[in-house]
Amino acid sequence: MTWALVIGVVIVVLLLAGVYLYNRIVRLRNEVDTGWSNIDVQLKRRNDLIPNLVEAVKGYAAHERGVFEEVTRARAAMAQASTPGEAGAADSFLEQALGRLFAVAEAYPDLKASTNFLQLQSDLTDTEDKIAAARRYYNSTVQAYNTAIQTFPSLLFAGAAGFRAREFFAAEADDRAPVAVSFPS
Amino acid sequence: MTLQQQIRANRRRTAFVVFAFVVLIVVFAAASAVFVGRTGAIGLLAFGLAYGVFAWWNAGRMIGSLTHATPLQKSDDPDLYRLVENVSIAAGLPVTPPVYLVDDPAPNAFAAGSRPSTVYVGVTSGLRRLMPTRELEAVLAHEIAHIRNRDVRLMTLAAVLVGVIAMLSDFAFRMAFFGGRGGRDRNPLQIVAAIVALVLAPIAALLLQMALSRRREFLADADAAAILNDPEAMALALRRLQLDPSEVAYADRATAHLFIESPTRSVKGAGNFLAGLFQTHPPLEDRIRALEEAGGFRLEALPGPA
Numbered sequence: 370m371t372w373a374l375v376i377g378v379v380i381v382v383l384l385l386a387g388v389y390l391y392n393r394i395v396r397l398r399n400e401v402d403t404g405w406s407n408i409d410v411q412l413k414r415r416n417d418l419i420p421n422l423v424e425a426v427k428g429y430a431a432h433e434r435g436v437f438e439e440v441t442r443a444r445a446a447m448a449q450a451s452t453p454g455e456a457g458a459a460d461s462f463l464e465q466a467l468g469r470l471f472a473v474a475e476a477y478p479d480l481k482a483s484t485n486f487l488q489l490q491s492d493l494t495d496t497e498d499k500i501a502a503a504r505r506y507y508n509s510t511v512q513a514y515n516t517a518i519q520t521f522p523s524l525l526f527a528g529a530a531g532f533r534a535r536e537f538f539a540a541e542a543d544d545r546a547p548v549a550v551s552f553p554s
Numbered sequence: 555m556t557l558q559q560q561i562r563a564n565r566r567r568t569a570f571v572v573f574a575f576v577v578l579i580v581v582f583a584a585a586s587a588v589f590v591g592r593t594g595a596i597g598l599l600a601f602g603l604a605y606g607v608f609a610w611w612n613a614g615r616m617i618g619s620l621t622h623a624t625p626l627q628k629s630d631d632p633d634l635y636r637l638v639e640n641v642s643i644a645a646g647l648p649v650t651p652p653v654y655l656v657d658d659p660a661p662n663a664f665a666a667g668s669r670p671s672t673v674y675v676g677v678t679s680g681l682r683r684l685m686p687t688r689e690l691e692a693v694l695a696h697e698i699a700h701i702r703n704r705d706v707r708l709m710t711l712a713a714v715l716v717g718v719i720a721m722l723s724d725f726a727f728r729m730a731f732f733g734g735r736g737g738r739d740r741n742p743l744q745i746v747a748a749i750v751a752l753v754l755a756p757i758a759a760l761l762l763q764m765a766l767s768r769r770r771e772f773l774a775d776a777d778a779a780a781i782l783n784d785p786e787a788m789a790l791a792l793r794r795l796q797l798d799p800s801e802v803a804y805a806d807r808a809t810a811h812l813f814i815e816s817p818t819r820s821v822k823g824a825g826n827f828l829a830g831l832f833q834t835h836p837p838l839e840d841r842i843r844a845l846e847e848a849g850g851f852r853l854e855a856l857p858g859p860a
Contacts, residue, residue, distance in 0.1 A: 400646070407643055495636055502644035505783060510646070 390523050394532055397514040401535050404507035405453065408538060411503050412447065412456065415496045419444050419467075422489045426470060429480035433473050440466040453507075457539030460500075467493070504538050511535045560703040560773060568708045575715045579603060582722055582754065602722060609714040614667035614674065616714060617812065621664070622804045623654035623676045630655075634682065637691050638675060638698075645698045645781045651675050660800035661685065664812040665697040665706045668714075673701055678802065689791035692778055696788065696814055699777035705770050709812050712766065716758045723754040766811055768836065775841055776848060785849030789842050793853055796838040811835075 423437050443463040450456035471490075474480050481487075515534045518527035579602040587595035609616065618624075628635045634653060642650040651665070654676040661681035667673030675697045685693060700706045775792070779785035795815045805817035816835040846852055 404646060407646070411643075498636070498640050499643055502640040505644045505781070506646040509780075 386522075387526070391526075391530065394514070394517055394523055394527060394530075397510070397517050398532065400510040401507070401514045404503070404510040405538075407503040408453075408456075408500065408507050411496055411500045412460075415493065415500065416444055416448055418489060418493055418496060422470070422486075422493065425483070425486045425489055426474050426477075426480060429477045429483075430473055436466070436469050436473050440470050442466075453511075453536040453538040457537070460539050464497075508537050511537050557703055557777070560705075564704040564708050568704070568711060571708065571712055571715060575606060575719070576603070578719055578754070578757065579606070579722075582719075598722075602718065605721075606715060606718050609718055610668055610711060613710045613714045614669075614672035616717075617666040617710060617809060618654060618674075618676070620804065620809055621656055621666075621676060621802075622658075623656045623674075625674075626653045626655045631682070633687075634677070634690075637687070638694055641691060641694045641698050641781065645695065645702050645777075647698060647702060651698075651701060653677065655679060655682075656802070656804070658802050658804070659683075660802045660817070661795055661798050662802050662805075662817050663693050663697055663814045664809070665700050666710050666713075666812055667701075668707055668710045673706055675701075680798075680800065684798065685791060685794065688784070688787045689794060692782060692784065692787040692791040693814060695778035695781045696774050696791075699774040699781065700770075703773070703777065705774065706812075709766070713809055713812065719754060719758040723758070771814075771836055771841060772844055775845055779845060779849065785845045786851055786853075789845040789849070789851075789853050792838050792842050792845070796842070 419440060423440055426433070427437060440463075443459065443466040447456065447459040447463050450459045474486070517523055518532045518534065579599060583595045583599035583602065586598055590598065626634070631653075638653055639650045649670070651667075652674045654674050656662075656676055656678045658678040659680040660678060661684045663675065663677045663681055665673065665675050675694060677693070681690070681693065700709075775788050779788045782788075792815070802813070802817035805813065810817055813835075815838060842853065
């Protein structure tokens with residue numbers, strides 16, 4: 370009788386602990402998803418800006434075809450990326466291409482003075498900053514989630530319950546440095 | 555202390571403040587019953603509670619008018635707005651809070667609002683002018699950290715409810731010395747009312763102190779450093795605030811604890827004991843040292859020019 374009671378209490382306690390741990394991991398996973406959708410919003414915004422930017426530069430430097438193609442390809446790769454890891458790789462490729470586009474723009478003073486270009490440039494800088502901010506948040510949520518499912522005691526059931534570790538988004542050496550879109554005067 | 559622990563602690567403190575407020579109002583009404591009769595006491599009770607709810611609902615606006623803060627449009631200062639947006643994204647806030655400007659040369663910032671839809675960040679024009687971008691971002695991150703861990707809700711609640719109690723205390727005081735049934739001999743009940751009034755205000759102050767965690771500024775500094783991944787920027791911003799001796803004009807006991815640094819150097823007209831009681835912020839020097847230890851750096855004595 371006493372033993373049954375003890376076993377019953379132990380089972381209830383274990384169940385409660387399990388529910389608590391499970392809910393905690395679900396909360397952390399939801400934060401990761403929110404973090405990713407925040408990045409996604411900004412990546413889409415940047416992808417919408419790029420065609421306009423390419424058009425603006427084309428108007429002054431139509432013959433620089435190689436750069437435009439590179440940017441267009443990088444943008445397409447970015448749009449197709451489905452996992453954070455892929456997106457991260459596509460992102461650094463795209464940033465390089467954009468860097469080259471701005472280097473080209475550097476040679477055309479009329480382009481650099483046009484209000485349309487300046488506006489696009491400022492919007493792009495803003496979006497780059499927001500991507501960097503969203504990346505910091507996302508990576509911190511991934512860190513918390515991965516740690517939670519890889520440590521005892523959640524470790525015991527996380528795999529069986531279908532919780533998989535998530536990928537970081539472009540863990541670069543210096544995530545503070547945005548694309549170099551400002552020109553030394 | 556993780557964010558979740560901070561949020562839970564703040565939820566407990568908020569519940570405590572509401573509970574203590576209701577108890578104080580009930581005690582106050584009961585004490586005044588001998589003076590204004592049962593109907594009057596019930597009326598006072600109803601008024602106190604209703605006013606508390608009203609103040610809670612309008613807390614953000616009340617604090618805005620107390621501190622002379624006015625809403626800033628995005629077109630007025632797009633750079634500042636962008637910083638607030640970026641910091642909100644980096645902190646994982648679901649929405650970017652609006653920015654209010656306080657036209658005051660003293661550099662300072664605060665956040666206020668009782669509900670997620672009414673919460674905002676206030677900065678003084680002095681802060682905007684004095685701070686370079688990196689440090690301004692750190693100050694904004696500090697305020698966003700207060701919003702994220704629900705400090706702001708608790709502090710706003712504490713500010714307005716203490717305001718209600720102070721008003722009732724003032725009311726009782728007037729009744730004690732100018733009201734009553736006339737005649738030259740002072741009714742003993744008036745003395746009771748005076749005592750209630752005299753006791754109520756310090757209780758309210760104590761309540762405010764108990765509601766506020768002494769660690770909240772350290773925690774917000776640490777969270778801001780983590781949000782930006784830059785503890786040095788936070789320390790530099792605090793050093794710059796420390797070097798500026800000016801005081802915010804429209805800040806008083808009720809709102810002082812909302813600011814990033816104490817808006818007044820000393821509480822006027824209070825003795826040493828009361829000054830200690832009303833000390834709302836840990837010394838900036840301690841906060842800078844905590845950041846230096848966490849980040850493993852040392853600040854130069856003076857920050858560079860803005």
